[in-house]
Amino acid sequence: MSRILVKASTHEYFISIGKGIRFALHERMAKTYSTIMIITDESVASLYLNDVKNNFKEERLVEAIIPVGEKSKRMDQYEKLQTIAIENGLDRHSLIIALGGGVVGDLAGFVAATFLRGVDYIQIPTTILAHDSSVGGKVAINHERGKNLIGSFYAPQAVIYDVETLSSLPTHEVRSGYAELLKEALISNNDFLQKIMNTRVTSVSNDVLQEHLQEGIKVKAAIVEADEKEASVRMYLNLGHTLGHALEADLGYGVLTHGEAIAIGLLFSLRVSEQTLQTSLPYDAVYNWLINNDYPIHLDHFNIDQLIHHMKRDKKVVNEHIQMVLLQAIGEPVIVEIQDGDLRMYLQSFKEELVK
């Protein structure tokens, strides 16, 4: 078991990573609560809800099980969860537990951030992808015009990451999660990148996975400590996300997994970095790694106008100009404002490489 301390602006909290720690939650909670509301989704509920509930014999428990998938991260589901919290008498001294992947974490975290102007919550991520979203207090729901447009910065009281829960993940979820690990490697250091490049995601061992997760979380935690509200360096974590989010929105959420979309976005950011910053980056190595690990990077639908339209809805847009995270080198991210005409040109040549 390892622990990583995160200093948020409002309080400090630990990220615990280990095997079987979902059975010992109390010792990772700084206080006790009279009522605990567990928010999870249908598929995680069938696997781990009872394990989590068994920690709380003394407390009043409320459970809310949402449908699987990105479509739950919407205003109507957010309002439903608020109603459940109210109807079950949760008060300001209650706790919300987010048990699941990024959708559950983002949604339950935003409910916690805004229920009675804020109650405590704990993240128990059950996907690799959620190692990223569960750390740093970004919580949100989607708007039909774009992802995560409505939300808060609201740090959890703890992140409790039981890597045993990752063994139940289907391959495409492992793949999706590794895209964010790849991102963290690209913005931090070449050693980490080489470890990822030497990994076959379909057959990674639990120990190697745990090591990669710890390394990725350390990268993430250091960045959110330095810039919790995304005024500067936290933006680097959006490497690959400008195109990635636009692809998700354009294709319809759920066609690609988040990580699959980000994988394509990372490749694009490497290409644009090379073209804009006259630098040399391991585009081919990353491309080959993605192909070898069956990332679906060859799209048959790639509508440039629509993608630019979606990119303009990105939260990092300033005065309607798209700000992209690019790399001067591995571990050296920068923010570059990209003109629409240039962006169109880059997308056009990227499309010719990718769409087959």
Next chain:
Amino acid sequence: MSRILVKASTHEYFISIGKGIRFALHERMAKTYSTIMIITDESVASLYLNDVKNNFKEERLVEAIIPVGEKSKRMDQYEKLQTIAIENGLDRHSLIIALGGGVVGDLAGFVAATFLRGVDYIQIPTTILAHDSSVGGKVAINHERGKNLIGSFYAPQAVIYDVETLSSLPTHEVRSGYAELLKEALISNNDFLQKIMNTRVTSVSNDVLQEHLQEGIKVKAAIVEADEKEASVRMYLNLGHTLGHALEADLGYGVLTHGEAIAIGLLFSLRVSEQTLQTSLPYDAVYNWLINNDYPIHLDHFNIDQLIHHMKRDKKVVNEHIQMVLLQAIGEPVIVEIQDGDLRMYLQSFKEELVK
């Protein structure tokens, strides 16, 4: 013109109070913004929207005009405003201005708190009542089960209070606003209380009103600085609100103004204080002042079961027990947990005094 500095946990901001200051907003803003979205309601828009817009010749302006009244402080209107912000390309460097009373301030503030995880906003209150809600960063929308159940603590960048805008207020709004001033007097000091007791709200001069507002805002600002997140002393500001909010919810929002409901709640808290804490308080003086100023305190509908039901939805409820703010003396508020049976008894005798 006077200024009061408030130190919030995230930043400091000024409350400016003066005549005609709506025409000079730039000098009260710490920075400039590319896009400004003004949220106001139909009645305030016809009076002051142009005055505010004329400050911003250089900026891109977006306006959103909502229907008058508490019914706008709901999830559907909140979502509409988010959509307007998105469709008009507001980014993280944009500003939201809340121009209006408490409904506009609470709603627009919650939009600002959660749009793209938070953008700057400024409160320009146009009612007396809003001297209270515009200071301290409490923003929220209502849920059908209770007031302000969904919201955030999110401090504004400035509060710009042009007392000229108060001259257009109808009498029942002046009355409503003075109820919160009465509350601030009751929890702070007897001199302030005597000033209120010597005021006839229907014929108060602009200068006297400004003096009372400054005094009330100072009480409020000192409390929110000491306890921004309402963990302790900020709860004192809820004197009269336990019953007040329940009355509003039970009668249907808009039957009584907020202040009229709070006036009855204040009277109730004085009575319960006397009964619970064996203290002597100016119940009769406050009762007579309310009568003399035409507060509608004689209700013909006062359903005790329903009122207790609504009180249980209060945000200060702990383990389903109602926490009331009471007074040991003028300027000495305390929090007291009230048992349901006692509460029922107090409400019953209060009903007999009031319902005629």
